[in-house]
Amino acid sequence: MNGPGDERTLVLRLPTLPQWPARADDPLDELAGRMADVCGAAVHPDEIAAVLESEGLTQEQITTRYARRDLFAVAEELYARVPRSFPDPGPVSDPWRASSRQCLVRGMLFGLPGLAYLLGSGLLPGRVTGLVASALVAWAWNQALAHRAYVRLATGGRRAAARCLLFGAPAGVTAAAAAALAVSGTGAVAALAAGEALYLAAATVLLVLGREQHLLIALVPTAAGAVCIPLWRPGPALVVGLLLATVALAALSAAGGIVRSLRTASLSAPGTARLTASVPYGLFGLAAGALTLLAPAAGRSAAVVLTLSMGVAEWLLYRYRSLALTALRHSRTPRGFRLRAAGVLALCLTAYLAVLAAPALVTGIPPLPLLALGAALWVALLLQAAGIAWPSAVACLAAAAAETALSGADHRGPALLSPAAAELVACGCAAAVLLAVACTRMGRTTAHR
Numbered sequence: 373m374n375g376p377g378d379e380r381t382l383v384l385r386l387p388t389l390p391q392w393p394a395r396a397d398d399p400l401d402e403l404a405g406r407m408a409d410v411c412g413a414a415v416h417p418d419e420i421a422a423v424l425e426s427e428g429l430t431q432e433q434i435t436t437r438y439a440r441r442d443l444f445a446v447a448e449e450l451y452a453r454v455p456r457s458f459p460d461p462g463p464v465s466d467p468w469r470a471s472s473r474q475c476l477v478r479g480m481l482f483g484l485p486g487l488a489y490l491l492g493s494g495l496l497p498g499r500v501t502g503l504v505a506s507a508l509v510a511w512a513w514n515q516a517l518a519h520r521a522y523v524r525l526a527t528g529g530r531r532a533a534a535r536c537l538l539f540g541a542p543a544g545v546t547a548a549a550a551a552a553l554a555v556s557g558t559g560a561v562a563a564l565a566a567g568e569a570l571y572l573a574a575a576t577v578l579l580v581l582g583r584e585q586h587l588l589i590a591l592v593p594t595a596a597g598a599v600c601i602p603l604w605r606p607g608p609a610l611v612v613g614l615l616l617a618t619v620a621l622a623a624l625s626a627a628g629g630i631v632r633s634l635r636t637a638s639l640s641a642p643g644t645a646r647l648t649a650s651v652p653y654g655l656f657g658l659a660a661g662a663l664t665l666l667a668p669a670a671g672r673s674a675a676v677v678l679t680l681s682m683g684v685a686e687w688l689l690y691r692y693r694s695l696a697l698t699a700l701r702h703s704r705t706p707r708g709f710r711l712r713a714a715g716v717l718a719l720c721l722t723a724y725l726a727v728l729a730a731p732a733l734v735t736g737i738p739p740l741p742l743l744a745l746g747a748a749l750w751v752a753l754l755l756q757a758a759g760i761a762w763p764s765a766v767a768c769l770a771a772a773a774a775e776t777a778l779s780g781a782d783h784r785g786p787a788l789l790s791p792a793a794a795e796l797v798a799c800g801c802a803a804a805v806l807l808a809v810a811c812t813r814m815g816r817t818t819a820h821r
Contacts, residue, residue: 399437399438400438400440400446400449400450400453401453403438403446403450404450404453404454407420407423407424407450407454408454410423411450411451411453411454412454412455412456412457413457414451416451417444417447417448417450417451418444418447420447420450420451421443421444421446421447424443424446424447425443429443429446431443434446466694466697467697468690468691468693468694468697469690469694470686470687470690470691470694472687474584475683475684475686475687475690476683477584477585477588477683478579478584478682478683478686479680479681479682479683479684479686480588480683481575481579481584481587481588481591482679482680482682482683483676483679483680483682483683484588484591484594484595485571485575485591485594486675486676486679486680487591487594487595487597487598488568488571488594488598488615488618490598490601491594491597491598491601491606491611491614491615492564492611492615494605494608494611495560495564495608495611495612496560496561496564500561501555501556502551502552502553502555502556502557502561502562502565503552503556503561503564503565503568504665505551505552505554505555505556505565506548506549506551506552506565506566506568506569507548507565507568507572507661507665508551508658508661508662508665509544509547509548509551509569510544510545510547510548510568510569510572510573511572511657511658511660511661512654512655512657512658512661513540513543513544513547513548513654513657514544514572514573514575514576514657515653515654515656515657515658516650516651516653516654516657517536517537517540517541517544517576517650518576518579518580518653519649519650519653519654520536520540520647520650521533521536521537521540521576521580522580523649523650524536525580527639528638528639529636529637529638529639530581530633530636531633531634531635531636531637531638532638532639533580533581533633534581534629534630534633534634535634537576537577537580537581537626537630538630538634541573541574541576541577541626542573544569544572544573544576545566545569545570545573548565548566548568548569548572549562549565549566549569551565552565552566552569564615567615567616567619570619570622570623571618571619571622571623573626574587574590574619574622574623574625574626575587575622575626577626577629577630578622578625578626578629581629581630581633583625583629586625586629587622587625589621589625590618590621590622590625591618591622592618593614593615593617593618593621594614594615594617594618596614597610597611597614649761652761652762652764652765653756653761653765655765655766655769656752656756656761656764656765656768658769659765659768659769659771659772660749660752660768662772663745663748663749663768663771663772663775663799664678664679664745664749673735673736673737674732674737674741674742674745677728677731677732677735677737677742678728678742678745678746678749680731681724681727681728681746684724684727685724685749685750685753688720688723688724688750689720689750689753689754689757691720692716692717692720692754693757693820695716695719695720696712696713696716696814696820697820699712699713699715699716700712700713700817700820706817709815709817710811710815713811713814713815714811714815717754717807717810717811717814721747721750721751721807724746724747724750725743725746725747728742728743728746729743738792740792740796741792741795741796741799744795744796744799744800744803745795745799747799747800747803747807748767748768748771748799748800748802748803748806749768751764751803751806751807751810752764752767752768752806754810754814755806755809755810755813755814758813758814758819760809760813760819763805763806763809764806767802767805767806767809768802770798770802771798771799771801771802772798774794774797774798774801775794775795775797775798775799778793778794778797778798779791779794779795
């Protein structure tokens with residue numbers, strides 16, 4: 373048997389660390405009291421160790437004054453002594469604070485173009501299929517173009533966004549005008565469709581570049597003509613002149629915005645998203661246009677109500693993101709945050725549906741189909757604002773296809789449901805699916821970075 377001094381057993385014997393006797397007046401108590409906020413909010417002793425090191429606590433102080441082995445031993449003991457407490461953070465700036473004035477202006481920009489259809493209704497023949505086809509193509513193209521331009525704006529600055537719009541906007545006008553020609557041929561409808569496509573492209577440019585006031589000014593001639601209708605009906609020549617003035621002002625303002633932006637300096641960016649990333653946004657624009665224009669139960673009044681509500685819808689989207697950040701700061705567990713986020717979603721969606729319900733009850737529009745359509749579109753917009761684009765596109769496209777099939781609007785068979793019931797079923801199912809996606813995806817903290 374080897375003796376205690378045998379060198380052959382030296383490698384098997386671990387050194388014994390010195391043990392300091394406990395002291396009645398332990399100076400670590402004073403340190404724990406002084407660092408109570410840091411220690412209570414820490415989720416790991418290493419956080420406390422980092423703070424102690426940053427404050428200049430030396431190894432000599434640790435072994436002499438506090439009689440501990442090293443910095444980590446001090447941190448672990450402080451972590452064990454101070455109970456966990458997570459104080460509410462102080463007031464911080466809200467990046468999602470919405471300007472009521474800006475949302476009002478954008479709501480007017482969404483609603484005022486409808487006056488052009490009211491003003492030019494006397495110029496239209498009975499069938500306006502070409503005008504609808506042009507609008508659907510333009511909405512789909514401009515939704516995708518706007519997403520692409522916003523991405524370029526964030527990564528490359530105004531110059532990069534302007535280059536994207538310079539090539540994308542004319543292509544969208546050409547595609548929309550070609551769709552109208554293919555459906556209705558030449559004539560008044562094709563001319564109005566071309567003007568509509570040009571205006572929508574110009575509006576997209578101005579909105580992306582932040583020139584809302586210029587677009588509002590461009591709408592003044594059309595709005596002035598529509599206001600005169602109850603008292604005096606303008607003649608066809610004047611109507612055409614007013615519509616052309618709006619289109620020309622919008623196009624010139626858009627061209628000026630692109631030229632000015634092209635003169636700005638470019639940002640050095642590592643890259644940008646692929647073109648395919650904008651596809652779901654375009655598909656959602658197509659689906660939203662189809663649900664709004666082609667819904668048999670909606671009609672003109674419902675389309676007007678939806679259009680006029682877009683300003684409130686945008687404001688509520690900002691409110692949701694703001695309230696969700698507040699919920700994130702006050703939640704202590706992932707489950708608690710999911711519940712708070714779901715409550716905020718329910719609150720904002722209910723507020724938007726209340727805005728839709730009031731004019732629907734006054735005008736006699738069937739409220740339930742309109743509310744189902746509004747819920748689906750608002751939740752889809754919320755998901756898109758968070759970068760979750762494909763669920764919105766797929767659900768809304770499926771709703772449009774299902775509504776067309778159930779109501780017999782495709783003329784391939786008898787109608788299975790009345791137009792109102794078909795709209796309620798299709799949009800209600802889409803809204804339910806999108807709500808489930810929103811509660812799941814927006815209930816993650818990473819969705820609110």
